[in-house]
Amino acid sequence: MKEANLSVSIKRVCRTTRSLEAPQPWGNRIENLDIGFRCDQVWVGDITYVRKPKSRFIYACILMDVFTRMIRGWNLSQHLTQSLTLKPLQEALHQSVPEIHHSDQGVQYLSNAYLSTLRRHGIEISLAHRGRPWENGYAERLIRTLKEEEVHLNDYDTITQARVSQIGHFITHVYHLKRPHAALGYLTPMEFQQKNLS
Numbered sequence: 001m002k003e004a005n006l007s008v009s010i011k012r013v014c015r016t017t018r019s020l021e022a023p024q025p026w027g028n029r030i031e032n033l034d035i036g037f038r039c040d041q042v043w044v045g046d047i048t049y050v051r052k053p054k055s056r057f058i059y060a061c062i063l064m065d066v067f068t069r070m071i072r073g074w075n076l077s078q079h080l081t082q083s084l085t086l087k088p089l090q091e092a093l094h095q096s097v098p099e100i101h102h103s104d105q106g107v108q109y110l111s112n113a114y115l116s117t118l119r120r121h122g123i124e125i126s127l128a129h130r131g132r133p134w135e136n137g138y139a140e141r142l143i144r145t146l147k148e149e150e151v152h153l154n155d156y157d158t159i160t161q162a163r164v165s166q167i168g169h170f171i172t173h174v175y176h177l178k179r180p181h182a183a184l185g186y187l188t189p190m191e192f193q194q195k196n197l198s
Helices: 082-092 112-120 133-149 159-175 189-197
Strands: 042-052 056-065 071-077 100-103 124-127
Touching (some): 042 159, 071 082, 100 133, 112 124, 133 159
Antiparallel strands (some): 042 056
């Protein structure tokens, strides 16, 4: 295949979900839930990686309101630490509070600090079952959009460049304000949210 120039490049995959080994007391609360009547009924969270030059990674965390598709919080970090998820959650809770928080079983979402923050605000905890990414499909679809329409089209030399001028710009100026969603009747998330708040 190499001689015929038919070989393909091998794509490195970065694992972002490391689950706790013990069984969790929370189940998937949104599996049969009818979502679609009010803002902040369900927030979904997930983590993905963003490749930098020289095969290095930075990590992106997102929190999205399922009803409006608005990204309530997001963060970038060079490390898969607790602050990657906790900081955007704390900032988002200054603006609004969801009824349910749904994520995978990654250790960042199951840390004492994260869980205590959710409990302190009276937020119900919902988890996808281990090894079932489709149970966090809303967040997975958002990450796919972010990667297809921003990350895979650009290179990021520094985390500051990614945060401020590229990924940050995509979220606040393109995704929220310019990108229509079929699920929202082809309105943008901001248009849909404003329509449902008036």
